Amino acid sequence: MKVLYITPFSSNSNNYFNSIYREGHDITLLTDDLTFHLQRFSLPSFESSSKQIIGPYYMGILKKVIYKLNFSRQLIYFFIRKIDESYYKYLRKLKNERFDIVISYRDIxxxxxxxxxxxxAIFIVEEVNTHPDFMNKLLKREAIRLGLNPIKNILSDIKVSNIKEAYEKSDYILCSSKHVYRTIKKRTQQGKKFIINPYGCPYPLIKKEIKEFKKINLLCIARIHLRKGIHYLLDVYELLNQNFPEKYTLTIVGGISSDPGFNFNKVNANIKFLGSLSKDKIKKLFIKSHIFVLPTIEEGQAIVIGEALSHGLPIISTPLSGTIDYIKNNELLEKSYKNLSIQIIQPSNIRIFYDSIIKLSNINAYKKASESSLLISSQNTWNLSGQELVKKLSLI
Structure with a gap:
């Protein structure tokens, strides 16, 4: 196959790009992502090659600045549009080449x-989130529930319109999870074709070393935004701290949104907000943490959940996090529910949320859950996920 892969992100695309290359296919990658462009300085191997990586790398620098600093929603809309437009000069040349498959992120x-x-070419739109109409409706409802002014849409009206048009014009839509598929299928024309390919996990630890359990470390990696359900996590931690002073720590890693609704002056002083961190620092947090919590309101399939599983952390998350899509069969899913390696909760139900943490506070229960998390990740690594995608592409 001759494949053109158009993507602004390396988080999942790097693994898919390498998987297509490993199987001997001719792949060109068009991206602004700096992680990809820095790979251009490395030598090709049997596992990966950066020889055919092209794109507006300078826009990748701008993108990092946008998400590092606390820009207004209007400025973010403007910059995202400019980043998308920077792909055009490359696409004007590439459209004259013959590709068997083109995979493009959303409306790029x-x-x-x-x-x-x-x-x-068979044109495939890659979607990593739920349908934009579903996302906007969900987040507006959540803002009202919390007594906040409904936030402006994460995506501009023009962007949403373009995404919908790309859905309709494409031959297939590539979805990362079953709930992403369901929200889009319900809102697209009858007969639209889909490919569902869940993300994989990094190679798991052999065993999670539990050096200390008197103090239980909770970890959340998420942008501080209404969409991630951080409000509920803060409420649960307050309750834990009232009933078990000094027993639990909470560390939150992620940038801060410019949207209203977070008053950090009222947040428990024991909570650590670390901002954005590099992968090596996040890995150290995974190693020393016990439980991973992601009370997200809307997600496609959270990559951080796969990363947490591979470090032996039990997961507490929500129906729209994509957690269960990491699990390859129903038998393992049932076992995961029973041994508490996976707990799916509604974050607004603070009592059940609270109880899910308490259940993992017993050392024997925790060890079983941790071992199961490693088993889940060993059965669905990124290599296996990438191979599955290549098989599905070969069949269309």
């Missing part, structure tokens, strides 16, 4: 979908 390359298809 919308103007050229028909031209690629006329050249014989």
């Amino acid at each position: 390359g919308l103007e050229y979908i028909q031209e690629f298809k006329k050249k014989g």
Whole structure:
């Protein structure tokens, strides 16, 4: 196969890119992501090659600045539009080449979908989140529930319109989880074709060393935003701290949103907000933490959950986190529910949320849950996920 992969992110795409290359296919990657472009300085191997990575790397620098600093929603809309437009000069050349498959993130390359298809390409839109209408509706409802003014949409109206048009013009939509598939299928034309390919996990630890359990370390990696359900996590921690002073610590890693609703002056002083961190520092947090909590309101499939599983952390999350899509079979899923390696909760139900943490506070229960988390990740590594995608692409 000759494949063109258009993506602004390396988090999942790097693994898919390498998987397609490993199977001997000809793949060109168009991206602004700096992680990819820095790989261009490395030598090709049997596992990966950066020879055919192209794109506006300078926009990748701008993107890092945007998400590092606390810009307004209007400025973010403006910059995202400019980043998308920076792909056009590359696409104007690439549309004249013949590809068997073009995979493009959301609406990037919308103007050229028909031209690629006329050249014989199968055009696949990759979607990593739920349908934008579903997302916006969910978050507006959540803002009202919390007594906040409904936030402006995460995506601009123009962006949403373009994404919907890309859905309709594409041959397939690639979804990371079953709930992403369901929200889009319900809102697209009948007969639309889909590929569902859940993300994988990094290679797991052989065993999680539990050096200390008198103090239990809770970890959340998420942007401080209404969408991530951080309000509920703070409420649960307050309750834990009242009933068991000094027994639990909470560390939250992630940038801070410019949207209203968070008053850090009222947050428990024992909670650590560390901002954005590099992967090596996050790995150290995974090693010393016990339980991973992600009370997200909306997600496609949270990559951090796969990372937490591979470090032996039991997961407490929500139906829209994509957690259960990491599990490869129903038998393992049932066992995971029973041994508490996976607990799916509604974050607004503070009592059940609280109880899910208490259940893992017994050392024997915790060890079983941790071992199961490692088993889940060993059965669904990124290599296996990438191979599954290549198989599915070969069949279309």
